[in-house]
Amino acid sequence: MTTQGLSSEKAQALLTEYGENCLPKPSRNSFVRLFIIQFRSAFIYVLLVAVVVCLILGQLINAFFISVVLLLNALIGTIQEYSAQQAADALADMVPQQSRVIRDNHPVVVDSRSLVPGDWIMLSSGDRIGADIDLRQSSQFQVDESALTGESISVSNKEQAFAGTLVTHGRAEGEVIATGINTQIGQIAKLVHQGVDTKPPLMQRIDQFTLRIAIAIVIIIALIFSLTLIRGADLSDVFLLGVALAVSAIPEGLPAAITVALAIGMKRMAKANVIVRKLVAVESLGSCTFIASDKTGTLTVNEMTIGQIWLANEHKYHVAGEGLAQNGLVHRHGHGVPVTVEEELGLKQLTLVGLLANEAHLVYNTDKIHADGDGVDLAFLVLGHKLRLTSELENHTQLTLFPYESEKGFSASVNNSPLGPQISVKGAVEKVMTMCSLSEEMSQKILDQTHWMARHGYRVLALAHGAGTAESDAFTGLEFLGLVAMSDPLRHDAIEAVASCRQAQIKVAMITGDHPVTALTLSQQLKIVSEHDKAVTGSELSQAMALNESEFDRLVATHRVFARVKPEQKMEITQSLIRQGEFVAMTGDGVNDAPALKHAHVGISMGLRGTDVARESASLVLTDDNFSSIVKGVIEGRIVYNNIRKVIFLLVSTGAAEIFLFILSVLFALPIPLFPLQILWLNLVTNGVQDVALAFEPAEGNEFSQPPRAPKEPIFDRLMLERVCISALVMGLIAFGLFAISLQMGVSEEAARNLTLMLMVLFENVHALNSRSEHRSLFVVPFFSNPILLLGIFVAQGIHIGAMYTPGLSDALQLSPINFSHWLILLATASVLFIVDEVHKKRWRMRANPNLGEPITDRRPE
Structure with missing residues (x-):
């Protein structure tokens, strides 16, 4: 109709x-609302109280500039979050x-x-x-x-x-x-009020991480505050010290910077044909240890072509041509002359069944091919055109359609024909055989021929027909017509992509509804398995599950090819892998794949042939249905996670250095080394841009030479802890030494703070460069590969130098120009941080691999 x-x-x-x-569309926060939200923080409340107290104490300049810095911080955070929000909306479309x-x-x-x-x-x-x-x-x-x-x-x-x-x-x-x-x-x-989006788990963990740091810092501040007060210091000075400590320690820009890092990862993944539906999946894909992939369209090109036909009378035919091209002849095996359907009734009946139990649409115009539908159905339409049989469809009116469903494994139709109602069925060989009356000898011949076709990499379908009508799809007594062998070539880049996964120590499995021999042959070509491995069938999985869960887990753990798998078994395989400690990425395209996609750590839906429900159940969508795009997404996911660690390292270690500087000053009863306003200025100048710029760091080139990180690995691991402690101690100790020596040499407190502040600016700019890689020497990191970071460092340093010569601003910040000899001393001193970090990286590489020579090269994935 x-x-x-x-x-x-x-x-x-x-x-x-x-x-x-x-x-x-759901309401999004406006730019103004985002700006207001930036002030909804306990840390900001502390600084706002500081402004009020400064006004009470008559410190108008401090109150004014703390307010200005708070506004600038809020503006930077607003721009970051608004940009991330816009990027997420664009990618959702x-x-x-x-x-x-x-x-x-x-x-x-x-x-x-x-x-x-x-x-x-x-x-x-x-x-x-x-x-x-x-x-x-x-x-x-x-x-x-x-x-x-x-x-x-x-x-x-x-x-x-x-x-x-x-x-x-x-x-x-x-x-x-x-x-x-x-x-x-x-x-x-119209009646529904849109709710607030829930933060993804990663961002919740980051918030908790930041809160723990803040609690620890508040405790330290309280102790120092009390100690200073007990010593009899002036109340206003004690208050300023507490404010300065709070400002220096709180990494309030961390959540926004990480959101930007994830948004950048989303954009990069989109260029690799991976669309992110859930922000946290950007990082999750980079953590996967196991990829369970479909075969058709993901590892293959999904261009089905009928190449061989075997009839029940044991006649065999070769079909020429590829894809949707109708220029290909049909030859009987061993004969060089093309055949016609008039010569072979069995060939005509088989092809007609393939055309009737069919939902595809194919029209050849002079300048264009109109094709729509499943690749298998299209392949039969192409065969019908090659045999000039499509006109026969006019004589067959469809009465009932039993569409293909993956859990059934076949499709069928009931049509009125010139000979009366006729049932046409095509589908999996085992399914169709149960509908037919076959002798034991004939059954064996069918299975032998199926095995031969499958062993040569063909996908095999069986076809049958019979007279009569049907109210249900429980067909019996049909006539078996023959077998059709279809080829679906492997994607040219799939073999390389699987090899990349093997290099990255990511396990790959093929899960398909195809014949086990076909699946095993293609898996061997892809080098997912060796020639000695075997495929596990859905029936074997059912038997193992019937025994016990442990037996099922053992079967899943020891095999990488799963064939004739039912959709619900994909979810069982996923759950088994998770029980065994794997971090699983699962692909799917059908409505019945939704449970597996939901239960996997990372559900990946096909964008071209996937159903809407599969896409909605997945975290990621492949716009090209290509396995190699998953591999590219894994690389981008690892880059994002590495960059998040770099941002955390920069912010936490610089804050810790400032705290250490204050602790030493209190312990040695020295004046406050930096005023709150100077600390705010320092954090704005050195961390206002650089933390976000680190999120733009490109691939280091070794992402696939490293094993996946353990799913439960904390962000603050041993390497991070060592680097934070060493960097904080070096910066804090040297800055304190400079401040103390300057005072001992008779330099005024204002001049000593001026030198100390400049040293901290230099330290933190050097530290931003050190943060570009956790393991690699800065000498092998391409210097201009992240121009945003370089520009941020240059601009930050220039702004601070400019402030020294700006009337009003220099007075408020108590800044003054530095002579040439002091510049040389400060530059040489700041370079110590670079040297210490390089030594630590070298020692860490040697500790991780004693045979390691030069640092990892600058190789990058294409």
Whole structure:
């Protein structure tokens, strides 16, 4: 009953009239609101109290400049979060919901936002319905209406289907009657108040990490504050000391900087054809230890071509041509003359069954091929064109369609033919054989031929037919017609991608519904397994699960190829791998893959052939369905995590250095080394840009030569702790030494603070360069690979020098120009931090690998 649908011109006119088919977007924080939110922090409250107290004490300059710095900090945080928010919105639009409609007499897949009333839409299992639809035709059609009713039980609906609901089974066609705000769910949306987004787990852990640091620092401040007060210091001086300690220690910019790092990772992944639906998945993919991948379309190109045909009369045929090209002849094996269907009735019957039990659409125009549908169905349509059989379809009216569902493993149709009602079935060999009356000898011949085809890398389907009608798909007594061998070439970059995973110590498994011999052959070509390994079938998995969970885990742990796997078994495999301590990335495309995608640490859906429910269940979407894109995403994920560690290292170690400087000054009863205003200035100048700039660090080149990090590995591991302690001690101790020696030599407190502040600025700029790599020498890191960081350091240093010569600002900050000899001394002193960090990196590399010679080279992935 499929109609001609709308013309492109009419659809565009209706779209202009009714507008885009979408609901109002969830409200986002405006720039002004984000700015206000920056002040919702206990740390900021402390500084605001400091402003009030400064005003009470008559320290107007301090109050003014602390306020200015707070405003600048808030502005920087607002810009960071607003940019990250805009990036997330832009990337979310890159994974549109799609609908299959008739336009210009051809089925096409369109963005659901372009649906208009009057569109003729075709629905299949796994689709998220994009508009309210008046159903005109359906086959075993069931819909999950929980989005509207709250009831999760699928219901059969013969009259209407509503936007936002999910097709769980069958097929249907109908006319769009309402779009956008005029749909049932659109009316509900008017009444719904949008909630607040939940922070991803990584950001929650970062917040907890920051809070723990803050609590520890508050305790230290309280002790120092009390000690100084007991010594009889002036109350205003004690207060200023407490404020200075608080300002120096709190890494309030850390959450915003990490959000930016994740947003940058999202953009980079998008360029690698990996769209991130959940922000935390950026980092999670880089942590995966096991990738469980589909075969068809992910490791192969998903261009099915029928190459061999074997009939029940044991005649064998070779089919020439590749892909959708119809220029290919059919030869009987051992004969050089092309055959026609008139010469071989069995060949005609088999091909006709493949054309009838079919949902694809294929039209050859002079300048274009219109193709829509599953690759297997398209391959049969191509065969029908090669044998000039497509015109036969006019004599067969479809009565019932039993569409392909992965859990069934076959598709079928009942058609009225010139000879009466006829049942046509195509699907997995084991499934179709159970529907036919076969002798033991014939069954063995079929299995032998299937094994031969599968061993040569073919995907094998069986076809059968019979007279009569059927109310259900429990077919029996059919006539077995033959086997069809299809080839789906491996993607040219899949072998290299699997090798990269092996180098990175990431395990790879193939999970497919194909024949075990076919899956094993392709896996051996990909080098997922060796020639001595075997494939595990879904039935073997069921038997192991029936015994006990331990036996199932053992079977999963010792194999890398799983064939004839049912969709629910993908979830069981995922759970087994997680029990064994793996961090699992699972791919899927069908509605029944959703549980596995949900239960995996990282669910990856196919963007081209994936269903809407699979995409909604996944954390990541591959826009090209390509396994190599997963590998690129893993690299980007590892880069993001490394950059997050670099940001944390920079902020925590510089704050710790400032705290150490103050502790030493208190212990030795020296004046406060830096005023709160100077500390605020220092943090704004040295950390206001550099922390975010570190998030732009490119790949170091060794991401795939390292094993995956342990899923439970803390951010603050031994390496981080060593580096933070060493850097903080070096900066704090030397800065204290400079301050103490300057005072001992008779230099005024103001001049000593001026020199100490300049040294800290130099220290922290050098430290930003040290933070570019945890292991590699700065000498082998390409100097200009992160120009944003270099520009930030140059600008920060220039701003501080400029402040020395700026009237008003120099007085408020108690800054003055430094002579040439002091510059040389300070530069030489700051370089000590670089030398110490280089020595530590060298010792760490030698400790990790005693045979290691030069640092890791500057090799980068393509």
